[in-house]
Amino acid sequence: DAGVIQSPRHEVTEMGQEVTLRCKPISGHNSLFWYRQTMMRGLELLIYFNNNVPIDDSGMPEDRFSAKMPNASFSTLKIQPSEPRDSAVYFCASSSLGDTDTQYFGPGTRLTVL
Amino acid sequence: AQSVTQPDIHITVSEGASLELRCNYSYGATPYLFWYVQSPGQGLQLLLKYFSGDTLVQGIKGFEAEFKRSQSSFNLRKPSVHWSDAAEYFCAVGAGGGADGLTFGKGTHLIIQP
Numbered sequence: 148d149a150g151v152i153q154s155p156r157h158e159v160t161e162m163g164q165e166v167t168l169r170c171k172p173i174s175g176h177n178s179l180f181w182y183r184q185t186m187m188r189g190l191e192l193l194i195y196f197n198n199n200v201p202i203d204d205s206g207m208p209e210d211r212f213s214a215k216m217p218n219a220s221f222s223t224l225k226i227q228p229s230e231p232r233d234s235a236v237y238f239c240a241s242s243s244l245g246d247t248d249t250q251y252f253g254p255g256t257r258l259t260v261l
Numbered sequence: 262a263q264s265v266t267q268p269d270i271h272i273t274v275s276e277g278a279s280l281e282l283r284c285n286y287s288y289g290a291t292p293y294l295f296w297y298v299q300s301p302g303q304g305l306q307l308l309l310k311y312f313s314g315d316t317l318v319q320g321i322k323g324f325e326a327e328f329k330r331s332q333s334s335f336n337l338r339k340p341s342v343h344w345s346d347a348a349e350y351f352c353a354v355g356a357g358g359g360a361d362g363l364t365f366g367k368g369t370h371l372i373i374q375p
Binding site: 151180182189190191192195202203206238240249250251252253254255 | 295297303304305306307310351361362363364365366367368
């Protein structure tokens with residue numbers, strides 16, 4: 148079974164540009180999480196969805212960030228406009244609301260904003 | 262609010278020696294506790310988890326962890342480390358297992374000396 152799939156793996160963009168990160172959760176999982184990892188702040192939860200519905204977006208840093216989950220197999224995290232301080236590794240994770248309750252992480256997208 | 266403290270930023274051990282990585286958590290109810298490992302440029306892989314029951318839990322790759330409620334700790338151990346164990350280790354706490362976002366510690370970087 149394929150794990151969590153994220154694309155692109157690396158993104159380099161210039162300040163002010165729109166950036167869209169994509170995530171495909173593990174088939175059958177009904178919870179999806181977006182995390183950001185930086186040297187200064189470590190791993191932070193940005194937002195998570197249960198059954199495609201956003202449950203908690205209190206970790207989203209500002210209005211420039213938005214996330215959607217139009218269906219059970221796809222989610223996007225968008226930054227518009229991007230700033231250099233958004234440079235980080237963005238991870239997507241998914242889990243099943245069941246016995247395991249374990250989050251499985253994707254390989255991450257390394258974003259560099261120049 | 263929940264929090265996780267990993268007091269050791271870096272730890273160096275010799276190959277074959279025993280290992281203990283410390284983790285202290287702050288949470289108002291019974292916590293769901295996790296240890297993840299991250300190799301350079303990779304996503305996070307679950308080593309083990311504690312939800313309830315036996316306070317000594319076994320994980321993959323020969324790792325184990327002990328939940329001590331009185332000390333609010335969940336330390337990770339391995340009796341004999343291998344060079345391939347060199348990585349970043351993260352302790353995390355959650356409210357409802359996979360159904361809620363995780364709060365991570367800042368991580369401990371493990372270096373293995375030959």
